[in-house]
Amino acid sequence: MNVIETRDIVKRFGKVDIVKGINLKVEEGEVFGFLGRNGAGKSTFINILTGILRPTSGSFSILGEKVPNEEVKKRIGVLPDYTAFYHHMNAIAHLKYFANISGKKVTTAECLRVLKWVGLGLDANKRVGKYSFGMKKKLGLAQAIIHDPEVLFLDEPTSGLDVESAIEIQQLIIKLKEMGKTIFLTSHNLYEVEKLCNRIGIMKDGKLQKLGTIAELKAYYRSKLIVTMKHSIFPQDQEHTVIQWLNNMSEEIQREDEKTIITLEKEEQIAQIVRAFNQYKINIFRIEVDEPSLEEVFLEG
Numbered sequence: 001m002n003v004i005e006t007r008d009i010v011k012r013f014g015k016v017d018i019v020k021g022i023n024l025k026v027e028e029g030e031v032f033g034f035l036g037r038n039g040a041g042k043s044t045f046i047n048i049l050t051g052i053l054r055p056t057s058g059s060f061s062i063l064g065e066k067v068p069n070e071e072v073k074k075r076i077g078v079l080p081d082y083t084a085f086y087h088h089m090n091a092i093a094h095l096k097y098f099a100n101i102s103g104k105k106v107t108t109a110e111c112l113r114v115l116k117w118v119g120l121g122l123d124a125n126k127r128v129g130k131y132s133f134g135m136k137k138k139l140g141l142a143q144a145i146i147h148d149p150e151v152l153f154l155d156e157p158t159s160g161l162d163v164e165s166a167i168e169i170q171q172l173i174i175k176l177k178e179m180g181k182t183i184f185l186t187s188h189n190l191y192e193v194e195k196l197c198n199r200i201g202i203m204k205d206g207k208l209q210k211l212g213t214i215a216e217l218k219a220y221y222r223s224k225l226i227v228t229m230k231h232s233i234f235p236q237d238q239e240h241t242v243i244q245w246l247n248n249m250s251e252e253i254q255r256e257d258e259k260t261i262i263t264l265e266k267e268e269q270i271a272q273i274v275r276a277f278n279q280y281k282i283n284i285f286r287i288e289v290d291e292p293s294l295e296e297v298f299l300e301g
């Protein structure tokens, strides 16, 4: 079953489309990672899915029900923004309060069990205002799961954490995955999504630019070559023709007067370019051939 299904989701702020028509399906039990640079629109999209924002257009369903839907709300868990804590409450009161909002009454014992599970057993009676940033992230995770939801939305679950705390949170996410929860998370961190996710989507400028398993995306992009050429300036009367010829060879080209970086699929294409440059009387001074790095594969491409 598709636990999350979106159809052409668009979100406009003012005159700008921040999310530009996202179609996505996430299956039951999947950990789906949404990756992208700062400002790509990841938080905006996850905030739409969790009901914090309304889409400008498009529709979506969660657990087979069209959203907004009050019943569905009870079956999802959301990692809150770190500002959304009640600092005067202790962790148990905090969890009771939020479970209640999600439509479930929980006992002190249930709260303690979840707090122990996230590693806050000894701090259960401490005021949230005294919690460190890392402890608040754990409390946020406890808050997201206290009502035993089927689907979890985790926006940047480890951002701002030191390595040790990030690993603790990642291990909890792995346990939740093993419990069969469907998890949608956003991250900047390539290595984190590689560790946690079955499938990823890469968001760029509000669009879902790539979608697949990590292995699929790596295999596809690892087969490419990035060729950097230093050369003489293109002859003015033929510049347009040469650029057009290069554009026919690849969609990924970066140009400066005396430098061209082009992404190619086959080695033979390098020889073709050398022959063409020769014909157009462009001198090649240097050629470097690289495979794309993981970061280039996932965030630039």
Ligand SMILES: Nc1ncnc2c1ncn2[C@@H]1O[C@H](COP(=O)(O)OP(=O)(O)OP(=O)(O)O)[C@@H](O)[C@H]1O
Binding pocket: 013, 014, 018, 036, 037, 038, 039, 040, 041, 042, 043, 044, 045, 188
């Ligand atoms: N309420 C808003 N009003 C206007 N613009 C907004 C609003 N919320 C977000 N934006 C803009 O939308 C763009 C995408 O923001 P968003 O937070 O969704 O990106 P992101 O991919 O989650 O980035 P980050 O990784 O930095 O959190 C940004 O340019 C941001 O300034």
